[in-house]
Amino acid sequence: MDNSFKLSYTIDSEQALSLRVYNIGHERCKSSQKWGPGVRDFYLIHHVLSGKGYYVTNGIQYEVIAGSTFIIYPNCTISYFADKEDPWEYYWVGFKGSDASMLLDLTSFTTDNPVQNFNLGNKLKEYLSMIYKSKGKDESCQLRMSGYLLLALSLFIEKNKHYENNISTLYCKKAIEYITYNYSQSISIESISSYIGISRSHLYRSFMECLNKSPLQFIIEYRMERAIHLLKNTSLTIGMIANSVGIIDSLYFSRMFKQHIGMSPSEYRKKSE
Structure with a gap:
């Protein structure tokens, strides 16, 4: 008897949110059901509720069991498929945004460690379920979806020992x-x-x-590095170089340059010719 099902919702809006849900779904897969090989252009997390399956990325095949979570990174060639005898059921959420990479860096997920089992009980399932229940195209729905996604990611961050x-x-x-x-x-x-x-x-x-x-100190050193590049590779005056690295006073720039490099900008340029 085939008891598979699929519920999914994709948001086609391009709201300028720093973390934005792209799609959300819940699926019980058929025996050996497969996606890929292929790539996604967004981050995609799957959390397995029951059964098991297999995830292939970077040439490595991972067995993913109930309670485990795996992540798909943008533009990585991947495939995943359900077990033949005990096909998996999972929630998934895809997301984008300028903060997505930064937030995932706070978790223990990496491209070399894309499968985790955090022992989160039902909490992650609840947040993913609430993302789906909050679905909608207006701004309030999308903000709620992003909020529940942040709560889900916070669970992963909380479990990261580093x-x-x-x-x-x-x-x-x-x-x-x-x-x-x-x-x-x-x-x-x-x-x-x-x-x-x-x-x-x-x-x-x-x-x-x-x-x-x-x-x-980092700002000063970075400005001096950029100044050195301009002294070597352009014919800009010292005053123009000072302005180009964010220092309006060319005399102050020259003093700072000599203090950090050991010679004046003019002397450095002559030495580099």
């Missing part, structure tokens, strides 16, 4: 991303910490823990 180290690394990663995009402007420690959503002191501790240097 969370504290990961969070400092991620704060530094976000700060460096901000600096590399904005170093040519007047940026401050306040603007960086505000961008990440943490205090100045927390940002400082994260940098010292991960890089053994302060955020200000």
Whole structure:
């Protein structure tokens, strides 16, 4: 007797949310039912409720049993299929957004470790079920769906033993991303910490823990690296280079350059010719 079923919902809206549910579903698969090989262009999590199946990624086949969760990363060639004798039943949720990668970095999921069993009881199933029950195309529905997705991801983060180290690394990663995009402007420690959503002191501790240097020291060193590149590869004046790396006062730039590099910008350019 075939007792398979499939419930699914896909959101075609492109709301500018930092974490957005793309699709959600619940399925009891047929014997040996398969998807792939192929790729997805979004993150996709499956949580197995009963039965078992197999997930293939990076040339490795994983057996996935009831209570386990596996993740599919965007643009990775994968396939997965139900067991012939005991086909699996699972919930799945696909999602996108600028914060998706950062949040998953806080979990113990990786491309080399895509299958986990967290012993979460029914909590994960409840959150996934609520995502489906909250489905809808208006903004309030999509916000609720994103909210329940955040709760589901929080369960994975809570189970990650290396969370504290990961969070400092991620704060530094976000700060460096901000600096590399904005170093040519007047940026401050306040603007960086505000961008990440943490205090100045927390940002400082994260940098010292991960890089053994302060955020200000990193900004100065990065600006000097960019200045060196411009001195070597362009004919821009010293004043133009100073402006290009976010330092308006060319005399202050020259003093800072000499302090960190050991010679003035003019001397460095002559030496590099």
